[in-house]
Amino acid sequence: MLLKAILLDLDGVITDTADFHYRAWRYLCRRYQLIIKPSMEVALRGIPRLAALTLILEKNKVCHKFSDAEMSRLCEEKNAYYNRLIAKMSEADILPGMLAFLKACKASEIKLGLVSSSLNAPKILEKIGLTAYFDCIVDPRTVAKGKPSPDIFLKGVTQLGVSVADCIGIEDAASGIAAINAAGIFSVGIGSEKVLSKANLLLRNTTELSLDLFN
Known part of the structure; x- marks a missing residue:
């Protein structure tokens, strides 16, 4: 890939x-x-x-x-x-390993898109100091159906200007993995196998994320 x-x-x-x-x-x-x-x-x-x-x-x-x-x-x-x-969230609330992973992505010129169902996502991203890392933040109000439908991921692909074959999606919820799979994107689950059994790749937590997994 x-x-x-x-x-x-x-x-x-x-x-x-x-x-x-x-x-x-x-x-x-x-x-x-x-x-x-x-x-x-x-x-x-x-x-x-x-x-x-x-x-x-x-x-x-x-x-x-x-x-x-x-x-x-x-x-x-x-x-x-x-x-x-x-209201009191800060950089301390970034999950372990995630900041290093985002930095590695930017260093490798890999585009990043946020595909959250939450209308508060842009506000939270700003509070934890990560807005600058993202090339697009998909507004969930602009898609016809929410997860598990693939709409928000397909919108992200369009906004980033890439092919579904050239990107991956990362989720921690079964509805999110279903949405990624329905979009034809390689799915990475973070969490329990019991919940995320349909993920193409399953990781226990964010510390296991590495670009080496995908190259």
Whole structure:
């Protein structure tokens, strides 16, 4: 493979905000007497905010009780609490090995694209001091469908001006790996084999990332 570009998710790949997301959903559920079990934390990873809320409401069998406008308001309420949690993020929150990996990519003139479902991704990237490393940040609002559909990865490929055959995608969520595979891109999973069994290459954590794996 002649590696020209890498598309990376944010949560669980560059920095770990998954716990912040889950804490924000728990806050919302307490306010509206909804049940959210710890086992749902994995299922909520890597999917758009509205999809996550829909999943929670479905589990509680109350989807029919909320209009589109009410669901939008609940999403904003969750996001406001989440923003309070991430307000103090800094370079110290970059996952181990990731900064060195990004530096190696730039030194090798490999393009980098951020493909996160989170609307807060640009803000978080700025807080942890990594914005300058990325050649594009795909706005999830500009694609028709969120992960596990391939749209956001295909949009990233287009914005970077590369072929799917010349890039890889890195994810920590099953929905993200499914999206990468559906786009025809080589998929790299970071985390558990139980969750990421469909990844073309599985790494236990970000310290194992190296360009030598792909050249």
